[in-house]
Amino acid sequence: MMCYQCEQTKNNTGCTEIGICGKTPEVSALQDLLIYSVKGLGSLAHIARTSAGIEDAEVNTFVNGAIFSTLTNVNFADDRFVEFVTESRHLHAKLAAQLAAKGVQVPASETAAQPWHAPMPHPLVWNSQPAALGGVGAMLEVAEQTGIAARQKTLGLTLAGLQELLMYGLKGLCAYAHHAEALGHRGPKVYADVQELLHFLSTPAAADVGAVLDHCFQAGATNFRVMEMLSNAHSSTFGHPVPTPVSLNPIPGKAILVTGHDMHDMHMLLEQTAGMGINVYTHGEMLPAHGYPGLKKYPHLAGHFGGAWYRQKIDFAAFPGSIAVTTNCVLDPLTAYKGNIYTINETGLSGIPHIKADATGHKDFTPIIKRALELPGFTEADCAAREQKKDVTVGFGHNAVLSVAPQVIDAIQTGKLEHIFLVGGCDGSEPQRKYYSKLYQFMPTNTMVLTLGCGKFRIFDQDFGTLPGTDLPRLLDMGQCNDAYSALVVATELAKVFKTDVNSLPLSLDLSWFEQKAVAVLLTLLHLGVRNIRLGPRLPAFLTPEAVGVLVDKFNLLPANVVDPEADMKMMMECK
Numbered sequence: 001m002m003c004y005q006c007e008q009t010k011n012n013t014g015c016t017e018i019g020i021c022g023k024t025p026e027v028s029a030l031q032d033l034l035i036y037s038v039k040g041l042g043s044l045a046h047i048a049r050t051s052a053g054i055e056d057a058e059v060n061t062f063v064n065g066a067i068f069s070t071l072t073n074v075n076f077a078d079d080r081f082v083e084f085v086t087e088s089r090h091l092h093a094k095l096a097a098q099l100a101a102k103g104v105q106v107p108a109s110e111t112a113a114q115p116w117h118a119p120m121p122h123p124l125v126w127n128s129q130p131a132a133l134g135g136v137g138a139m140l141e142v143a144e145q146t147g148i149a150a151r152q153k154t155l156g157l158t159l160a161g162l163q164e165l166l167m168y169g170l171k172g173l174c175a176y177a178h179h180a181e182a183l184g185h186r187g188p189k190v191y192a193d194v195q196e197l198l199h200f201l202s203t204p205a206a207a208d209v210g211a212v213l214d215h216c217f218q219a220g221a222t223n224f225r226v227m228e229m230l231s232n233a234h235s236s237t238f239g240h241p242v243p244t245p246v247s248l249n250p251i252p253g254k255a256i257l258v259t260g261h262d263m264h265d266m267h268m269l270l271e272q273t274a275g276m277g278i279n280v281y282t283h284g285e286m287l288p289a290h291g292y293p294g295l296k297k298y299p300h301l302a303g304h305f306g307g308a309w310y311r312q313k314i315d316f317a318a319f320p321g322s323i324a325v326t327t328n329c330v331l332d333p334l335t336a337y338k339g340n341i342y343t344i345n346e347t348g349l350s351g352i353p354h355i356k357a358d359a360t361g362h363k364d365f366t367p368i369i370k371r372a373l374e375l376p377g378f379t380e381a382d383c384a385a386r387e388q389k390k391d392v393t394v395g396f397g398h399n400a401v402l403s404v405a406p407q408v409i410d411a412i413q414t415g416k417l418e419h420i421f422l423v424g425g426c427d428g429s430e431p432q433r434k435y436y437s438k439l440y441q442f443m444p445t446n447t448m449v450l451t452l453g454c455g456k457f458r459i460f461d462q463d464f465g466t467l468p469g470t471d472l473p474r475l476l477d478m479g480q481c482n483d484a485y486s487a488l489v490v491a492t493e494l495a496k497v498f499k500t501d502v503n504s505l506p507l508s509l510d511l512s513w514f515e516q517k518a519v520a521v522l523l524t525l526l527h528l529g530v531r532n533i534r535l536g537p538r539l540p541a542f543l544t545p546e547a548v549g550v551l552v553d554k555f556n557l558l559p560a561n562v563v564d565p566e567a568d569m570k571m572m573m574e575c576k
């Protein structure tokens, strides 16, 4: 096995025996095979669209969902990947038949294996081979030949890493696109872009550093539209987020904890539990759910429980109800709560029940509800014994922030607001991530901070007060990692008012990354020409010093100074 797609990869070089995340070599190989197969299916869909005008909705949805399933901390169940690969080949055959019916032949030049496919054929060819792929064992034999290690040998480390940068960016944007699709928002151009980029990765042009980088920025452009589509999907379904206090103190009664990012699932679960006397709590990246009018109207959306994803073994073990996992990040469960947890959507855990949608998209959460009713829930004594915490406030999406734009602009013009920080992204367990907690201690009081993503859990319950001389809160939580879109809307609107560009605002971006959605957001920022971004706690292992050099030259991308946050703060206050 060889996997280096996330920030916690072993020794910042790659997981080779077992993933730090717990991913087994088998699951790793099956994920590699799925990506290889989906590159073939995406290529065929691109050819079918551009040469025969064929648009297959089933293929479009499958490609994005299958790619999403390979994200870090989404799915650890080998049988699910066997299903995905089988389905990929099935859809390939279906699409090939549609092309044949139109009398269109795939040109031989499109099926020629590139050196980095070796020893495998072009994925278009492999997908259509009638090989028996009955089970995990048979699939693993071929799967092991599709990993990054083989590509590194033929492409070299820099080019192999840049191709992965594109693929990881695609993984992130497919996750966001899949969330939007769950809410009925589809982007025909998004499917076309994803499949064009998958096609590109199997063409001779993908052996050129410049061409791969250009396609990375193209993926960033697509991701910007995807994040906008997802933002619109959320606000048109549930209303624009509004500032909302959220209780961190549980209340007596039966309980369900919802983790992940999927607001559609949260809504369905709230509907199905209405009036049953069960309290629903958010965990991790579900915290922003409390800000949406269409979700906060449910009185049994009772509060938030726990911190960022990496603490889930502590949080889930302490939760006296059932647990619904809508998306990443999920970890191999402890015995203490193995009987209480359920996966949904693209997530999967070996031996854990999985709730599938029916043909209409409806999900029946009865097993989760039944389990919640069997479990004790929070007792009066539990609640009394817990330390009473202050509420936190969520719901500062772009609509809410822009509604106070005149006050923010006045504060900048009168010197009450000297600098704005966007400290967004993911959290994780490594000690270097203490940098983000310490950073806030050095922030002067005449500054504001925008947070988003699970990185917010470093500070979300701290009191930042208001900007002196104003009633503007200093800490504004903009939402999930995909709500980076909101931050970009705010920055762009401020730049317009000050007749400048985002790079000239008194604004610093200090991003913590963990998995591939953060890669997609980074590619979007680079596509928009945003400079001086700090990235930490470590630079991606898949980027060689040569590749990083290109990004530093072009965008002045900076590694976060994790050993000296005070020095970083000083530089950011000087807009460096």
Ligand code: FSO
Residues within 6 Å of the ligand: 073, 284, 285, 309, 328, 329, 425, 426, 427, 453, 454, 455, 480, 481, 482, 514, 515, 516, 517, 518
């Ligand atoms: Fe965090 Fe996990 Fe939202 Fe990520 S929960 S780490 S970038 O999956 O998605 O911020």
Ligand code: SF4
Residues within 6 Å of the ligand: 003, 004, 005, 006, 007, 008, 009, 010, 014, 015, 018, 019, 020, 021, 022, 023, 072, 073
């Ligand atoms: Fe390692 Fe991250 Fe890959 Fe898991 S996803 S195997 S932790 S690099």
